[in-house]
Amino acid sequence: MSLVEAATTPRLDIRADFPILAREIDGRPLVYLDSAATSQKPEAVIEAMNDFYRRHNANVHRGVYTLAQEATELFEGARARVAAFAGGETDTTIFTRNATEAINLVAYAWGREHVGPGDAVLLTEMEHHSNIVPWQLLCQETGAELRYLGVSDEGTLSLDELDAQLARGDVRLCAFAHVSNVLGTINPVAEMAARSRAAGAVSLVDGSQGVPQLPVDVGAIGADFYAWTGHKALGPTGIGVLHGRRELLEAMRPFLGGGDMIRTVGFQESTWNELPWKFEAGTSMVAEGVGLGAAVDYLAALGMENVRAHERELTRYALERLEAVGGVRVIGPSSAQERGGVISFELAGIHPHDVADLINREHVCVRAGHHCAMPLMRRLGVPATARASFGPYNRREDVDALAAALAKAREVFGL
Amino acid sequence: MDDLYRDYILDHYKRPRNFGELDPHDLDAHDHNPLCGDEMGVHIRVEGGRIADLRFHGQGCAISQAAASIASEEYIGMAVDEVPALDGEWLIDLLGIPISATRRKCALLNLKVVRGALTGDASWPRGSG
Numbered sequence: 001m002s003l004v005e006a007a008t009t010p011r012l013d014i015r016a017d018f019p020i021l022a023r024e025i026d027g028r029p030l031v032y033l034d035s036a037a038t039s040q041k042p043e044a045v046i047e048a049m050n051d052f053y054r055r056h057n058a059n060v061h062r063g064v065y066t067l068a069q070e071a072t073e074l075f076e077g078a079r080a081r082v083a084a085f086a087g088g089e090t091d092t093t094i095f096t097r098n099a100t101e102a103i104n105l106v107a108y109a110w111g112r113e114h115v116g117p118g119d120a121v122l123l124t125e126m127e128h129h130s131n132i133v134p135w136q137l138l139c140q141e142t143g144a145e146l147r148y149l150g151v152s153d154e155g156t157l158s159l160d161e162l163d164a165q166l167a168r169g170d171v172r173l174c175a176f177a178h179v180s181n182v183l184g185t186i187n188p189v190a191e192m193a194a195r196s197r198a199a200g201a202v203s204l205v206d207g208s209q210g211v212p213q214l215p216v217d218v219g220a221i222g223a224d225f226y227a228w229t230g231h232k233a234l235g236p237t238g239i240g241v242l243h244g245r246r247e248l249l250e251a252m253r254p255f256l257g258g259g260d261m262i263r264t265v266g267f268q269e270s271t272w273n274e275l276p277w278k279f280e281a282g283t284s285m286v287a288e289g290v291g292l293g294a295a296v297d298y299l300a301a302l303g304m305e306n307v308r309a310h311e312r313e314l315t316r317y318a319l320e321r322l323e324a325v326g327g328v329r330v331i332g333p334s335s336a337q338e339r340g341g342v343i344s345f346e347l348a349g350i351h352p353h354d355v356a357d358l359i360n361r362e363h364v365c366v367r368a369g370h371h372c373a374m375p376l377m378r379r380l381g382v383p384a385t386a387r388a389s390f391g392p393y394n395r396r397e398d399v400d401a402l403a404a405a406l407a408k409a410r411e412v413f414g415l
Numbered sequence: 416m417d418d419l420y421r422d423y424i425l426d427h428y429k430r431p432r433n434f435g436e437l438d439p440h441d442l443d444a445h446d447h448n449p450l451c452g453d454e455m456g457v458h459i460r461v462e463g464g465r466i467a468d469l470r471f472h473g474q475g476c477a478i479s480q481a482a483a484s485i486a487s488e489e490y491i492g493m494a495v496d497e498v499p500a501l502d503g504e505w506l507i508d509l510l511g512i513p514i515s516a517t518r519r520k521c522a523l524l525n526l527k528v529v530r531g532a533l534t535g536d537a538s539w540p541r542g543s544g
Contacts, residue, residue: 351476353451353521357419369451377452383474384452412417413425413477 012302012310015393017042031364031401036181036209036342036371036389038231041295045234048294049287060286061260061277075286078293079276085296086207086228087217088243094276095239095289099208100130102227102242103175105255105279106204107134110225110248111173114202117143119172122165122201124149124157124187125379126180129372131206135175144172151379155183155332162192166199173202178210182371182387183332184315184339186214193223202248208232212391213311213340215304218243230288234391235295239288242279249275256281299392307392311341314390314399318343321403327415328406331385341390344371347406349415352386358412359405366402419512420477423485428477433487437470444531445473448520453479457528466493471525478518482510483525490529498533501526503540 015021018040023030032040052074058067060075083093096102111134115121121135125148139146147165149157157176165171174196178189189205196203207228210216218226225248230239254261254272258281263271272278299307316336322328327348333339347355356368367387370377377384388402437458447454453475460468469490471483486506490498506526507514514522523540531537 351474353453353476353518354420354478357476357518370449374449383454412420 011306011313012392013395014042014302015395017044017298018393019043019046021393025363028363031362031398033388033390033394033398033402034365034367035212035391035394036232036387037367038237039212039234039391040393041236041291042234042298044298045236045291045294049236049291052287052290057287059283061284071286074293075284075289078289081293081300082241082289082296083243085300086211086226086241086243087219087221088226089246091275092244092246092249094242094244094249094279095284096227096242096279097238097285098231098240099206099227099229100134100240102225102229102240103131103204103206104134105242106225106227106244107138109252109255109279110202111135111138112142113253115139115142115144115172118170119144120147120165120168120170121145122147122149122162122171122174124176125151126155126157126183126185126373126376127175127177128181128206128208129374130208131175131177131204132375135173145170147171148375149176151183151376154334155180155185156338157185157187157192159188159191159195162195166195166201169199171196171199171201173204175204175206178205178207178216179214179340179342180332180373180376181209181342182344182373182376182385184342184344185333186210186338186340189223190221193221197222197224209340209342212299214308224248230292230295233292233295234298235292236288239285239292241292246275249279254281255279258282260284302392310392311390311394312336314394314396315339315341315343317396318388318390318399318402321399322406325403325406325410327410331380331382341394342387343389344385344387346382346385347409350409350413352384354413355386355406355409358409359402362401362405362408364398364402364405419518421512424477424481424510424512427481427484431471431480431484433470433484433491435470435472437468440470442532444528444537446524446528446531446537447473448475448479448524451476451521453521453524455479455483455524455528457525457532459529459532461495464495466490466495466498469529471528475524476521478514479521479524482506482522485509486525486529495533498530501530 058071060072193203203223204225205223211228212233226243231237261281352368440458442459445456455473
């Protein structure tokens with residue numbers, strides 16, 4: 001292998017760690033290219049959750065017996081490692097059900113107190129529904145205005161436009177994706193957070209597509225809130241994460257009320273537990289926390305720089321291979337350097353739904369549709385796209401299978 | 416030969432019959448499948464209790480478009496009061512291809528808008544249709 005080849009070959013070889021990828025359908029290996037929807041899970045995560053239920057299961061934060069202590073230590077130990085993995089502090093790292101709930105937590109517990117008539121909430125046209133609808137509800141309730149930063153034809157945001165919006169002086173909160181789940185665009189979130197802060201606006205980053213594929217340091221990014229979800233980052237479903245700025249979290253009212261989030265409860269009023277538990281009402285998702293702890297341990301051992309390099313090379317290779325198929329129009333930034341491992345595309349003459357159906361016959365799993373970003377689809381002028389997305393376990397052969405399946409789809413359609 | 420994308424399906428997809436607008440028309444309806452982005456409208460002209468003419472318009476996958484094209488040839492000339500009795504099985508038999516659960520909504524979209532135009536009931540099909 002030449003040096004040039006070596007530099008462009010995906011570097012991770014971890015397929016064997018993922019039991020589901022050993023599955024064959026009709027005697028052929030599974031080609032999983034839908035990691036932006038959810039990632040597959042390594043044996044280490046499955047085993048950690050299995051072991052928790054088999055050996056350590058008890059409710060946390062209460063019992064003094066051995067099992068309860070073990071469960072609490074496993075759960076809170078996982079929180080500490082999840083926090084460290086993303087560059088956050090343990091007590092400002094809140095577990096939620098998913099990224100959607102993390103964003104709703106901010107929209108309710110912070111937004112209802114700080115956003116009112118005459119104020120504005122600023123989003124971008126590339127947001128997932130989870131980072132649109134909570135703000136629509138907030139603005140409808142409070143009379144605030146909802147505005148959007150535009151997306152260029154290349155699929156990028158403009159910092160000048162952000163400055164112009166902030167200069168209007170009414171923006172209370174800016175919320176934006178770290179990486180677009182449709183375009184793959186990696187946004188300059190640290191810069192956007194800094195400019196928001198300088199203009200007196202609170203910032204929230206939807207890191208659902210960021211944490212699984214980029215080295216993320218929420219402290220260095222400097223946003224007031226950073227939300228992400230476990231299941232896209234090799235962890236289980238049912239657990240998400242909100243990193244928040246301490247002063248804001250301390251001043252906020254709780255989101256959900258119930259057990260575990262209180263210090264004292266009276267007949268008429270209660271006092272709140274300290275961070276992070278003030279925002280974690282009811283019995284926690286304990287096994288899921290343990291599973292997410294195992295997932296970040298696994299990712300940390302791979303090294304997120306390596307994960308990023310691996311997926312960047314795979315994306316670069318895929319962009320080349322897709323172009324060679326003929327009739328493929330890739331949506332979003334043209335360079336793998338500027339995008340994450342997500343490629344949305346159209347195949348001329350074949351609707352995305354038919355593309356996904358046809359290539360499923362070759363056991364290639366891609367997504368077709370609006371990808372929970374209907375406003376962005378409207379902006380791009382497409383009813384839907386097909387989308388291939390990568391995880392650290394994908395390899396060049398998966399891209400080859402996609403390209404071959406697309407060529408076959410064109411044959412079926414006589415193109 | 417592909418089971419689903421047979422020659423006549425692709426032919427109707429690429430050269431859809433009775434597509435476009437119909438002006439003037441007596442009845443119309445429009446609907447969409449938000450999950451996959453299919454959208455379809457229909458214009459209908461009624462004469463003597465029958466569907467005298469009909470045009471579909473919209474965009475979508477091969478199954479939704481071909482199904483509308485094929486069915487359009489059945490709808491024209493049909494008595495208006497026959498339409499409420501048409502069900503998903505009628506349409507799928509007419510297409511003559513194996514329609515999986517995930518593609519059923521694509522195939523039925525044309526009947527949904529025709530029923531909507533003639534009966535004013537946009538809620539069909541309930542559940543799996």
